[in-house]
Amino acid sequence: MIRDSLLTPNPLTHHPDLGAGQQHLSLHLAHTRMTILSLCFGLLFGALGLRMVDLSVLGLEEWELKPEVTLETYMPTRAPIYDRHHRLIATTIPAASASLRPHKLLNKPDVIIKKISKILPTFDAKDAVERIKEGKKFIWLSRKLSPSQQDKLLLLGEPGIGFHESEHRIYPYGSLFAHVLGQTNIDNKGISGLEYGLDEKIQSQEEIVTSLDLSCQEVITKVLMRAIKKFKAKAANALVIKLDTGEVISSVSLPAFAPGQKASEEGRFNRNTLGSYEMGSILKAINVVMALESGKAHLDTLYDTTKPIAIGRFRIKDFHPVDHWLSLDQIFLKSSNIGSIRILQSVGIEAQRAFFRHIGLLDRITTELPEVGSPHYPVKWQEPSCYTITYGYGISFTPLHFASTIAALMRGGEALKPTFLKRSSPQHGPHLIKPETSSILRNLMHRVVQEGTARKAKVPGYIISGKTGTANVLKDGRYVDGKVVTSFIGTIGSQLDKPEYLLLAMLDEPQPLQETFGFNAAGWNAAPVAGEIFKGIAPLLGIEPTPQAAGQNKSPLLKIIPTTFFKTESKG
Amino acid sequence: MQNKSLLLGYTFLALLCVSVFKVKYAVQSARQELRQEAREIYEISEDIHLLEGEWAVLTHPNRLQKLAKTYLKMDAVDGSRVTVVHLRVPEKNNLMHEKEEFQLSLPMIEFSDAAPHRSSRSGFHIVRALSSLLLGARS
Incomplete structure (x- = not known):
């Protein structure tokens, strides 16, 4: 067949009008073309074939698949938040939401609503029935379903019940970090605390490691809760700052709130950063430092503290009047109001304002938290308001602001910016006061704990320096007798010249008790609370106890280690 | 000669078909496997994420302290x-x-x-x- 077809003149090439030579030529040309074309196709198919054989038989495993499927891991819309030891304190988890489309229900809406309200305890059945009557076509049943609730709703077999994938922010420690972390709204947007302050970073999946310590937070919360119960106080708050880095290790404000649940306004209020309080006698520390820095006073400079000071119709007196002059350090130790005013008179009002501005007490501080209050101070800096400022009245600060200023003064005078995020290296700043003045302040405050009003803050084995403050509560422009805010501010460390952490603890309206002999001053409530906090957090923060404390060890175990296994002496 | 060439051609074509068939199904199976693995990776990462949250709840200092006090x-x-x-x-x-x-x-x-x-x-x-x-x- 093939041969026949080849012998038969090709109608395309054979032309009756052409000569035999020309016909042969055109036939030859056609053959050549066919051969070239066949070769090309042959080569092409050969190459493809070889590649196929290569891929399928010889090298299938080496063939790199370009994946259509991308390998993804679960990534919630909001990044988790961790404490300083990388313990999870806020995270987002997938959870379903459920909705109801009444017009798609197979059964009567009343029957279904009853069944749903049995599955979802928080579901408002009456409201849902009303909405259905109003003709609503879409009703949210729950925005946060547990897996078992979802299963039970599915088993109802109702096409009118729909499920939607969503995410929910959860806080494993409940209200423990409520004020610092804040919370998110139903659309997972930060509305308060770090959730709001760092919203952009959290949404861009940036890992947030805070400066907070879970264990310290728990210890302090427990101590403050006990204190509120014991002293029948209205509220309490405390914060701990690491002195070398400025990190806020703990910030507790009570009453607190459980994120995601309804809370009172008082519960949502962050007393540490938003509340502004008169600090009472703690301000005397600033007064003393101001006098020393001015060069117009020394520790042994004497002041007349024998007579009360009259300002208009008011007379400023001391709780423990003395009939002799007091030196600067005695004024601080005895917490003399008269002496503090005398110190100011020797320095001058303008110098006082300049010093307050210099150490940053008159400027609002900024942190990662959006809830930050401003200091309140007299617009006209003049007598008598500047007199009362010396002992902590007529000027108020947020606890975080005041604590960070005292922290700067206690750590050698270097300015410090507090942060709620982890810092790995020490923070340095300009010197606000001379290191020598800072050292004097540390010594004075240590003496207050050893022999002054803050004796109850003492913890065996640790070097604690501090000062107490009691301020009457201001209501409707008048100071209320018997209602006070008491506070303690102080540092802890293993060496006096190297304090490691600063604590500010405050109680709002603690009541006098029989065991406090009817007193409600800070020395009777804030100081022991501070002592209890120091006792609890010192081992957690790894603060080394002083050698004196070694003798107080109850456990004999520790003696075994050096004597049994490491009793060796260096030849050098 | 031409018969031999044709036979060779047909054999080659058959081989080609078999190869294409094999490659196609190998690719399909690999893709299926990849999708499966990807789904598993996603689910495991989701589980890890949930377990981290659960671990945080279970290691609440208050809970640990109570357990340590009660049992230890x-x-x-x-x-x-x-x-x-x-x-x-x-x-x-x-x-x-x-x-x-x-x-x-x-x-x-x-x-x-x-x-x-x-x-x-x-x-x-x-x-x-x-x-x-x-x-x-x-x-």
């Missing part, structure tokens, strides 16, 4: 149970520099008298203290 008769450590041990390490010890003195804080956990196997637990803590001592020496 343990109390919280206070400053009086912590001491600083000053040690002089022998010269021949390669782990430490000659004459180097170092400090080590050893938090110890208080046991009430009712604690069972007091001695064995104490021993355990000594071992732990020693191991941390060695690790400290290496660093």
Whole structure:
């Protein structure tokens, strides 16, 4: 067949009008073309074939698949938040939401609503029935379903019940970090605390490691809760700052709130950063430092503290009047109001304002938290308001602001910016006061704990320096007798010249008790609370106890280690 | 000759078909496997994420303290149970520099008298203290 077809003149090439030579030529040309074309196709198919054989038989495993499927891991819309030891304190988890489309229900809406309200305890059945009557076509049943609730709703077999994938922010420690972390709204947007302050970073999946310590937070919360119960106080708050880095290790404000649940306004209020309080006698520390820095006073400079000071119709007196002059350090130790005013008179009002501005007490501080209050101070800096400022009245600060200023003064005078995020290296700043003045302040405050009003803050084995403050509560422009805010501010460390952490603890309206002999001053409530906090957090923060404390060890175990296994002496 | 060429061509074509068939199904199967793996990776990562949250709830300090108190008769450590041990390490010890003195804080956990196997637990803590001592020496 093939041969026949080849012998038969090709109608395309054979032309009756052409000569035999020309016909042969055109036939030859056609053959050549066919051969070239066949070769090309042959080569092409050969190459493809070889590649196929290569891929399928010889090298299938080496063939790199370009994946259509991308390998993804679960990534919630909001990044988790961790404490300083990388313990999870806020995270987002997938959870379903459920909705109801009444017009798609197979059964009567009343029957279904009853069944749903049995599955979802928080579901408002009456409201849902009303909405259905109003003709609503879409009703949210729950925005946060547990897996078992979802299963039970599915088993109802109702096409009118729909499920939607969503995410929910959860806080494993409940209200423990409520004020610092804040919370998110139903659309997972930060509305308060770090959730709001760092919203952009959290949404861009940036890992947030805070400066907070879970264990310290728990210890302090427990101590403050006990204190509120014991002293029948209205509220309490405390914060701990690491002195070398400025990190806020703990910030507790009570009453607190459980994120995601309804809370009172008082519960949502962050007393540490938003509340502004008169600090009472703690301000005397600033007064003393101001006098020393001015060069117009020394520790042994004497002041007349024998007579009360009259300002208009008011007379400023001391709780423990003395009939002799007091030196600067005695004024601080005895917490003399008269002496503090005398110190100011020797320095001058303008110098006082300049010093307050210099150490940053008159400027609002900024942190990662959006809830930050401003200091309140007299617009006209003049007598008598500047007199009362010396002992902590007529000027108020947020606890975080005041604590960070005292922290700067206690750590050698270097300015410090507090942060709620982890810092790995020490923070340095300009010197606000001379290191020598800072050292004097540390010594004075240590003496207050050893022999002054803050004796109850003492913890065996640790070097604690501090000062107490009691301020009457201001209501409707008048100071209320018997209602006070008491506070303690102080540092802890293993060496006096190297304090490691600063604590500010405050109680709002603690009541006098029989065991406090009817007193409600800070020395009777804030100081022991501070002592209890120091006792609890010192081992957690790894603060080394002083050698004196070694003798107080109850456990004999520790003696075994050096004597049994490491009793060796260096030849050098 | 032409028959041979045709036979060769057909064989080649058959081989080609088989190869294409094999490759196609290999690719399909690999893709299926990949999708499966990707789904598993996603689900596992989601599980890990949830478990991290669960772990945080289960290790709430308050809960741990209650459990330790109930079942192990343990109390919280206070400053009086912590001491600083000053040690002089022998010269021949390669782990430490000659004459180097170092400090080590050893938090110890208080046991009430009712604690069972007091001695064995104490021993355990000594071992732990020693191991941390060695690790400290290496660093």
